[in-house]
Amino acid sequence: MNQFVTLLVGGLFLGAIYALVAVGFVTVFKATHVINFAQGSVLLLGAYVIARSHASLGFALAVVLGVLVAAAASVAIDALLIRRIRRADLGTLAILTLGVDILLATELSRRIGTDVLNIGAPWGNDVTELFGIRIATSRVIAGAVAAVLVAGFWAVFKFTDFGIAMRSAAADGVTASLMGIRLNRVAAAAWALAGALAAVGGLFLTSFPAAGVTSGVGLLALACIPAVVLGGFDSPGGAVLGGLIIGVVSVLTAGYQEELSFLGRGLGGVAPFAVMLLVLLVRPSGLFGTREVTRV
């Protein structure tokens, strides 16, 4: 029982990180209708910049730089590549981002090689005791940061002019432009947000208990895809819930690996996708996704 609670809480904290990355994914999809597979390599880019620069800049400035570089890279993908073919179909745009992902990830792995770069977080390998459960400090901070960021985004989207412009553009782009809303700016803002969130996610995914920044970190972001699909693709709330579910499922299956050994080893990596498929069988549009409604 105690192990279960420990794993559950650990899973929720890991899920909070996934949720951040997933929210960025959904934001881009809502604003520009692009399924952004480059999110993984942008995440790696953010973590890489932080890991390379913390020695000279100090950790706080390194994080700021990493977030800015990731946001800029994300905006550049939209402004240089996507914007020209904005009206292309979903598949074309998704494959374009897949290409960008491969290019960026290849270049970053070339630079990282076989090294494991330390992310340089001041909390290092500290462990915090929370209601009798021992848990990595970095995960606790990740959870807190994720909660603050998600709440902040919710408030911005709900109450500010910028949020209204964003939601109008997501609902009906042509009409929004007739109302004077500049779609290219909305798109750039969405991509910048996604990049920044990916960098923050990257920071925590490479902190303890993870070893550090390796060339394989970009693949970790793949776990966010089941989170997004599970949540329903166009629902930020769904992305948060999906992230938490995936976090819990992967930590639980990894924790009970021995008991589940009849299902084979490495179940932790497969379980998120299995859960995604199960949910889609029951709810084909995800937990909170908009169902396609056609009037005959």
Add this chain to the structure above:
Amino acid sequence: MVEVAVTPPAVLDVSDLRVSYAGAVKALRGVSLSVPERGVVAVLGNNGAGKSTLLRALSGTLPAHNGAITGGTIRFAGRALSSDPAAIARGGLVQVPEGRRVFANLTVEENLRAGGLAAPDQAARAEARAWIDALFPILRERASQRAGLLSGGEQQMLAIARALMASPQVLLLDEPSLGLAPKIVEQVGAVIREINERGVTVVLVEQNAAMALSVADRAVVLEVGEVALEGAADELAESDAVQERYLGMATQAPVPGHRVASRAQPLRVDDLTVRFGGLTALSDVSFTVEPGSLHALIGPNGAGKSTCLNVLSGVYAASAGSVRYGERELTRLRPHRIAALGVARTFQNIALSPAVSVLDNLLVARHRRMRSGFVADGLRLPRARRERAEHEARVREIAALIGLDELERPVGTLPYGTRKRVELARALCAEPELLLLDEPVAGMVADESEAMARAITQARAELGISVLLVEHDMTFVMGMADRVTVLDFGRRIADGTPAEVQRDPDVLKAYLGGAA
């Protein structure tokens, strides 16, 4: 009226504008239009005349529809118009799009704020907001509701209010009366006059010529991409040309079809009830479509007509009651099984393949009757070729009956009224015994709906089928139906011959409100 020879300065000046889509279809062929400051100019015309294209050019949204300006100029407030929609709106030329297009998941308040984003400054927003509260009290009451929950008329008001939040110098209105009840249309007209009195120039694109001409000072009539008529609104309203074309004065109701010899069987609907969650869309509706008759199912918007048709064709499930065609119970059959019994339908929203020719769209309907498989057909074996030729001949016969020519043209390039007739023809090509028609003349002007009425009467007489016609325009069915069933709020309120139904007090009340 004081006679002044001086024309006021034009705030919006369109000169010799040419627009084409996908580099080929010429939608505007040299249109000139001058909108004087503080004027109300109506742009009239049929579907396909180029009204929407003109508005797209003015709002910079042509590229989004794969269109481009190929010649001519547009000048707004003395300068060449920007090509960026957002910049145009922020410059004071604001459009209320066709079909209202409110942001359904945003609240009424948020919709208004979205409109205010294009306003020049905070003071202008506050002033516009105060004015809107006075102009549309209903919107203030429903400020925190989601816009998608408003009625059609309220959504139209919201769409206009949203545009006014930008403090426009010129307001472009695209078909504001479309799909609204006559009473609401009157209100929209009054609102437009009030807006104009506050000094806003209005360009009003309308199919409803009576409404537009009552509001406008000047009007132009577009026809196949060119200006056909132009002048002061009151003079145009008096002119014979406009009366004949757009007010339906000279049109005659088609002669009612006599009962024809028919292979069809009776369609009996008994105590049909349909519930969606807690909402009862149809309750205990009964009627019978006699073989070979033209039966009309009418009622105001939201009466349950389309729901009824969707149950008959197997798209929706019935909650209770029965639908029998001859001896067969239809309520538990899948749509394709119902089609196989000889019951065909058309859709309210056109459901054709736009890139494919008329002929091929029609041949699809012969699928049920074709025997050679795709292998034989793909290899063009003699048997398959002969079969295709036979079917093609029959399809051409039916098309001629409906008055369709140009069978090789892609459906997407045809005007709206013609596309609706292609849909009718496609349903007929399945050789049905019973044809279900869902609002065949929705959104059509007088001459288009006349062509449709002729096509329906002709098809029934020549092919010997029964027709169940769903329609909300009562005048359209009165001339042609043998029997009429009237629905209101999901209940049958009348059933009888057109003459009986026309005098029924409940029907008058449903259609004309308390005035009757």
